[in-house]
Amino acid sequence: MKKSNTYYITENDQPLDEYLSFGLSVDCIVFGYHKGEIRVLLVERDAAPFKGDWALIGDLVNPQSDLSDSANHVLERLTGLKDIFLEQFFTFGSIRRHPVGRVVTVGYYSLLKSKDYHPIASSWAKSTKWFSINELPELAFDHSEILKKGIETLKTKVRYHPVGFELLPSKFTLLELQDLYEALLGYTFDKPNFRKKILSMDLLIPLNEVQENVSHRPAKLFKFDEQRYTQLRKEGFSFEF
Amino acid sequence: MKKSNTYYITENDQPLDEYLSFGLSVDCIVFGYHKGEIRVLLVERDAAPFKGDWALIGDLVNPQSDLSDSANHVLERLTGLKDIFLEQFFTFGSIRRHPVGRVVTVGYYSLLKSKDYHPIASSWAKSTKWFSINELPELAFDHSEILKKGIETLKTKVRYHPVGFELLPSKFTLLELQDLYEALLGYTFDKPNFRKKILSMDLLIPLNEVQENVSHRPAKLFKFDEQRYTQLRKEGFSFEF
DNA sequence: ATCGATAGGTGCATTTTGAGCATAACTCAT
DNA sequence: ATGAGTTATGCTCAAAATGCACCTATCGAT
Structure with missing residues (x-):
């Protein structure tokens, strides 16, 4: 990818490279429903940071991958789930939301019949588990906040969109x-x-x-x-x- | 901000810095209404790339700024409009959407009474102008696509929110x-x-x-x-x- | 004082929608 | 062949939304 330092940086005299220093990640909320209960698929982290904590299914995006493809790739890599329809719902960009640097994350959600799918943990995921949305653990990073927003979005959106x-x-x-x-x-x-x-x-x-x-x-x-x-x-x- | 190369990179052995190479921008769609017509505020670019073209009100985000603050800053810097309520609606992350590198952009929109506000172009904006959403010019970057999605969002939302x-x-x-x-x-x-x-x-x-x-x-x-x-x-x- | 123009409002017939209930049709297991 | 378990469809009645006709109010202009 071409990088031109002649690009107009508007705010001050910092070189362009200072502006191309963000990390980008995706976080997927996989909703499942079973016997009248809405559940969420979480993964147990087997890597630092937050090792041992439960987290959303997410990871950094490879700079060579499309954003929309990445969500599916990440979901498959961590859980083995393929061809799941994912819908983008919100992007979280607080300065200090990620310990490793300035990482902006794009939230996606999907909804499926949990008994028809059998996630298998891999990559940095140690295990996966369905949690009722009424009994959620504390999550890694700011994932609790992301999940809360996702649940809100789903419940309002379902009335007006054929999700x-x-x-x-x-x-x-x-x-x-x-x-x-x-x-x-x-x-x-x-x-x-x-x-x-x-x-x-x-x-x-x-x-x-x-x-x-x-x-x-x-x-x-x-x-x-x-x-x-x-x-x-x-x-x-x-x-x- | 701390950057640790011990962070777990899952896909391959690329160093973490390769993953922290994204640019982040915001693009604001300012909707106005006047005499039965819905309009959009666009700015004329006075800088490369796309110099001379019409574009949405957007710019790169400073790595030290919060995402949600940046949209307001950019809007004020380019048009002088302050304290406008902006709502995030979608994030665009195709690989080649920006000529300068891998730049992901977060779309915002706002609604205002166009005759009550008087935008003044500054920074790289040469001029500003209201366009009817039925007579839009071709826009810089992928802004036509962004605007289209924003208009769709507005039209959907208006049915169930008193926007x-x-x-x-x-x-x-x-x-x-x-x-x-x-x-x-x-x-x-x-x-x-x-x-x-x-x-x-x-x-x-x-x-x-x-x-x-x-x-x-x-x-x-x-x-x-x-x-x-x-x-x-x-x-x-x-x-x- | 009257007229043209547009705002504000009433009333009603018609159409559409939704809740609840009844029942026919189909398939498998025995 | 029969009955259990479902799918598929039909009917009624009430409530809500829609379409339309028509009446009145208040302004400026003549």
């Missing part, structure tokens, strides 16, 4: 979708009406596939119609629950 | 409010029903004042009840349009 769809497995049943929304919003829906409302939004593509290996009538599978959603948004449609 | 009131003068008529919402949301409302809905929210304080110097029946003036809004939010009220 629920985007974060489910690509093929899902309507009841799975309903369970997710009930877990997130904290109240239940009438099944026929939930179905009616969701389908009338015209955001789901019915697949010619059904559940397999279930000991009852298999449910039809659907997928989220991303294109249709962006289309409808342009026309002024607003998702609401 | 609109910040764009209006502190005393406004109901029709001015309606015009603003129509501009932001892109469709029209029925006048009687708009009034009914907004007044039933109980968020406006009617003033004992009316419009002046109009050649027709003067409209009553209202102001937004900030206290009442924070009160209602605590009770679980959610603003919706």
Whole structure:
């Protein structure tokens, strides 16, 4: 990457290199839901600093990697979880938030059905564990603050954005979708009406596939119609629950 | 700031300093509203790169400054505007988004009544100008993309946060409010029903004042009840349009 | 005093939405 | 074939939002 010291530094006469001295990291909040409870996947640190403490799934970003790719790479490296949809929610940039230098961190979150995923600790992660968001330990760095902001964001955002769809497995049943929304919003829906409302939004593509290996009538599978959603948004449609 | 090379670099054996080589910048989108039109304040660059092009109000962050403070500093340095509330909305981190090196930028936006503020270009800004969001020039760097995302964010947010009131003068008529919402949301409302809905929210304080110097029946003036809004939010009220 | 223009408001018919309940259809295990 | 367990769908009734017609108020201009 070209570095030109002729670039206009506006505030004072410091050389450009003084300005290119930030560290960048990503921190992923992996939300899981299971039996009506929202949980968070944390990792136990096996390296200094904060060795032995619980932390979010995060690490420094390699200067050769795209920011948006890094979150997925870090998640896979530490837990083995692949192809998880991650959404950026906030960037934390206090001066002294990281002991090693000036490190700015970008927060991401994802949401998944925890029983379908089996994280395996690797790299500097000694172990992983799901914690109920009501019984959280003290976290390394400023991760408690980051997590708090992430939880807030998720709970407000879920009412107005179809995060629920985007974060489910690509093929899902309507009841799975309903369970997710009930877990997130904290109240239940009438099944026929939930179905009616969701389908009338015209955001789901019915697949010619059904559940397999279930000991009852298999449910039809659907997928989220991303294109249709962006289309409808342009026309002024607003998702609401 | 302490820099320790004993810090655990997880991916490979590169020294820590290789990871502390990012630049960080902020870019501010200043939205204004005037006569039924939503506008954005842009600055003309008087320095390389992109000299002569229009750009968002942004600059590199000094490694000794807090991220959240920097946005305000930059806004004041380039335009003279002080004490503007800025809200962070997204962080852009593509590898090649900045010609000078790996610079990650954090996007902020603010809302203000454009006729009440008088920006004055300084530092590397040659001039400032309000642009209608429907007639935007091509911008420097990836600022067009940033602005697009910011406009999207504003348009989404306006549905469930009373941000609109910040764009209006502190005393406004109901029709001015309606015009603003129509501009932001892109469709029209029925006048009687708009009034009914907004007044039933109980968020406006009617003033004992009316419009002046109009050649027709003067409209009553209202102001937004900030206290009442924070009160209602605590009770679980959610603003919706 | 009257008119044009725009603000402020009432009332009602119509449409849309949501809650609750009932029931049909389908699949597997026995 | 039957019944348990689910999925899938239909219906009613009430409440809320919408669309529209129409009436009145207050200003400046003539």
